[in-house]
Amino acid sequence: MKVIGLTGGTGSGKSVVSRFLKEMGAVIVDADLVSRQIVEVGKPAYEEIVAYFGKDILQEDGTIFRKKLGEIVFHDEEKLAFLNRCTHTYIVAEMKDQIEQAKTEGTASCIVLDAPLLFEVGLEKFCDAVWVVCRCGSSRPESYGTGWCQP
Secondary structure (H helix, E strand, O other), rough: OOOEEOOOOOOOOOOHHHHHHOOOOOOOEEEHHHHHHOOOOOOOHHHHHHHOOOHHHEEEOOOOHHHHHHHHOOHHHHHHHHHHHHHHHHHHHHHHHHHHHHHHOOOOOOEEOOOOOOOOHHHHHHOEEEEEOOOOOOHHHHHHHOOOOOO
16 A cells, blocks of 8 residues: 655645545545644653653643643753654654554555654655645645646
8 A cells, every 4th residue: 555745834735635635535644633642641752741841831631731841842952852852753653553554454545644744753764655735825725725826
């Protein structure tokens, strides 16, 4: 089964392309969704992050207060580097597991890795092809779903 890496900048239309490919029978492995799942209470990434940053980053219900954590790492490159190393390790592992699961099930037309940091975290090595989504012009929401952008 073919694996397509789908990448592009924020607001480029990756989600639009993913939705279309899902409608066509593809399994979508979404890095943004995985990144939220791996930091749920009790997961290994959650445990490592809380051990490193302390319980001050937790909300009353025990979940990570993402805004507070973001404020911390925004001002400290070392802490940001730790957070990226920690989360990227678990994101890649989970996405690899989901690829294998989809291949085992064998019901999809292809597998799409929707990952803004596809190359930065090494996910391209699992792909048979890489598609880069870009949006023409500075702001062209009207181009979504209409085919190719006109220069």
